[in-house]
Amino acid sequence: MTEVRDTPDERGDDPDGDEGVDTGTVAHVAGLARVDLAGDEPERFAAQFEEILGYFETLDEVPEIERDPELTNVMRPDEVTESLDREAALRNASETEDGQFKGPRVS
Amino acid sequence: MEHNGYITETEIQGRPDGPLAGRTVAVKDNLSTEGVRTTCGSAMLEAYVPPYDATVVERLKQAGATITGKTNMDEFGMGTTTETSAFGAVENPAAPGRVPGGSSGGSAAVVAAGDADLALGTDTGGSVRCPAAFCGVVGIKPTYGLVSRYGLVAYANSLEQVGPIAPTVTEAAELLEVIAGPDSHDATTHDATDHGTDYEFAAAADGDVDGLTVGVPTELLDGAHEGVREQFRAAIESLESQGVTTQAVSLPSVEHAVEAYYVIAMGEASSNLARYDGVRYGVSGGYDGDWNDSFARSREAGFGEEVKRRVLLGTYALSAGYQDKYYRKAQDARAWVQQDFDAAFESVDVLASPTMPVPPFERGESLDDPLQMYLADANTTPVNLANLPAISVPVGETDGLPVGLQFVGPAFGEKTIIRAGSALS
Structure with a gap:
């Protein structure tokens, strides 16, 4: 799922945020997120995103912080233990074939 | 039931004995239950039946609890009102016509209505404490890593914890004792005994706060609704009469x-x-x-x-x-929020603020204005960012609407916040 269908220059590259959010920006992001939008969602989201992202911009006032996260080594030896059997793991899939998930064609 | 608190009602019988034998516990519907559908309040998972139990569910069964059902919630935990559920909004049993808070609104509602003795919620940015405050019950958000997230359907992993909701501080602490502790299935869990404490949470609910120092962050009080501030001040005065020293602190972050x-x-x-x-x-x-x-x-x-x-x-x-x-x-x-809290805990034992800056919203009020809903999380989100424990306890009403007070403690300071909370009941 790393393929990006829309090239960055098509839309939305506006890191300063001063061009605002329009329905094209919303459609671009919806494409990246693989979520179709319904009805008047593009218009409504554009107005709401403008307001919400404007609020997020107050993060500009946050000073750069020296971050010193406490890291703990949680690696362990790889030991084989019991896990879900294949049948249980496939039980919630709408389609399976030969003990595997069946999805739509890739392209 | 009449409050739409459950998405699925069921009866899962735990072991015949144990610390929760004879008690009923409702479980938020983002915690996996083997063989019982787990929807996260979403149409996406309407028919999803987990093939395994979340660690906290397994621990409830081991402790002898009877699980009464899966509680309604904002879809995937995304909301502050429990109105975004695909299974309909939850009503607030303690304040008719108002939202129960969210996202664990179903869990708080069934406890407030007496339909279950106890409940589990999850708290990513306030989702246990907000509904506890709005429904007039007790809720605890544990230190990040105290409780296993294995089997919790992920929304924002670095922020969320499973926490108890109960009518009293002691009962919430008893439920926390059952679910807390390290788990080999969740590499982010810690053993509290490695952090200078233990798991005797219920025993800490002794109301003995004499000598405790409580800091009140001005940033979390100034903007609050006047009626909420009145109840908060009355609770602080009660603590002072019990030997607590209070001081104002500043957390600019x-x-x-x-x-x-x-x-x-x-x-x-x-x-x-x-x-x-x-x-x-x-x-x-x-x-x-x-x-x-x-x-x-x-x-x-x-x-x-x-x-x-x-x-x-x-x-x-x-x-x-x-x-x-x-x-x-x-x-x-x-990181700045974490540093501010660390600095504050050098001079005080716990911090206190209103849990929510406002009384429960009217139903439908915030649905068309998402930013307004997000801003209501001002007092709860700092705690998740800093990975700290917090408890919300009821401290009266304003115009008939429940008000909650939040105590925040240092990491693995659950016993201190439980003790402080028990002094207000």
């Missing part, structure tokens, strides 16, 4: 907690919710077209509006050119 929280939570959500592709689980319409088309249509059908909003905003904030502007700054803000 928390002014940026809400935006930092939402950038981080939405970013993590946009990645976590990518698993709902309609192939392994989730809605599948048997659509024509390739993977991307089918995936996008399945998610259009399965996700509600607030979930789409957060997935899209998270995708935007993490996309090329915007990461530094939003996500990196949000991580700076998170």
Whole structure:
């Protein structure tokens, strides 16, 4: 799922945020997120995103912080233990074939 | 039941004996229950039946609890009112016509209505404490890592914890004793005994606060509703009469907690919710077209509006050119909040604030204004950013609407906040 269908220059590259959010920006992001939008969602989201992202911009006032996260080594030896059997793991899939998930064609 | 608190009612019988024998516990519907559907309040998972139990559910059964059902919630935990559920809104048993708070609104409502003795919720940015405050019951958000997240359907992993909701501080502490402790299935869990404490949480609810120092962050009090502030002040006076010393403290970083929280939570959500592709689980319409088309249509059908909003905003904030502007700054803000809390705990034992700056909203009030709903999380989100424990306890009413007070403690300071909370009941 790393393929990006829309090239960055098509839309939305506006890191300063001063061009605002329009329905094209919303459609671009919806494409990246693989979520179709319904009805008047593009218009409504554009107005709401403008307001919400404007609020997020107050993060500009946050000073750069020296971050010193406490890291703990949680690696362990790889030991084989019991896990879900294949049948249980496939039980919630709408389609399976030969003990595997069946999805739509890739392209 | 009449409050729509449950999505699925059932009866799962635990062992015949144990500390919770004879008691009923409702479980939020984002905690996996083997053989009992777990929807996360989403149409996407309407028919999803987990093949295994969450660790906390397994521990409830071992402790002898009877699980009464799966409680209603904002879809995937995304909301402050329990109105974004695909299974309908929950009503507040303690304040008719008002929302129960969210996202664990069903859990708080069934406890407040007496339909279950206890409940489990989850708290990513206040989702246990907010509904506890709005429904007039007790809720605890544990230190990050005290309780296993194995089997909790992920919304924002770096922020969320499972926590108890109960009528009293002692009962909430008893339920926390059952669910706390390390788990080999969750590498982020810690053993409290490695952090200078133990698991005797219920014994800490002794009301003995003589000599305790309580800090009140001015930033979390100044903007609050007047009626909420009145109840808060009365509770502080009660603590002072019991030998508590209070002092004002300043946490300038928390002014940026809400935006930092939402950038981080939405970013993590946009990645976590990518698993709902309609192939392994989730809605599948048997659509024509390739993977991307089918995936996008399945998610259009399965996700509600607030979930789409957060997935899209998270995708935007993490996309090329915007990461530094939003996500990196949000991580700076998170580190700043952590430093502010650390500094405050050098001079006080616990911090106190109103849990929610406002009384429960009227139903429907915030649905068309998502930013207004996000801003209501001002007092709860700093705690998740800083990985700290907090408890919300009821401290009376304003115009008949419940008010909650929140105590925040240092990491693994559960016993201190439980002790402080028990002095107000």
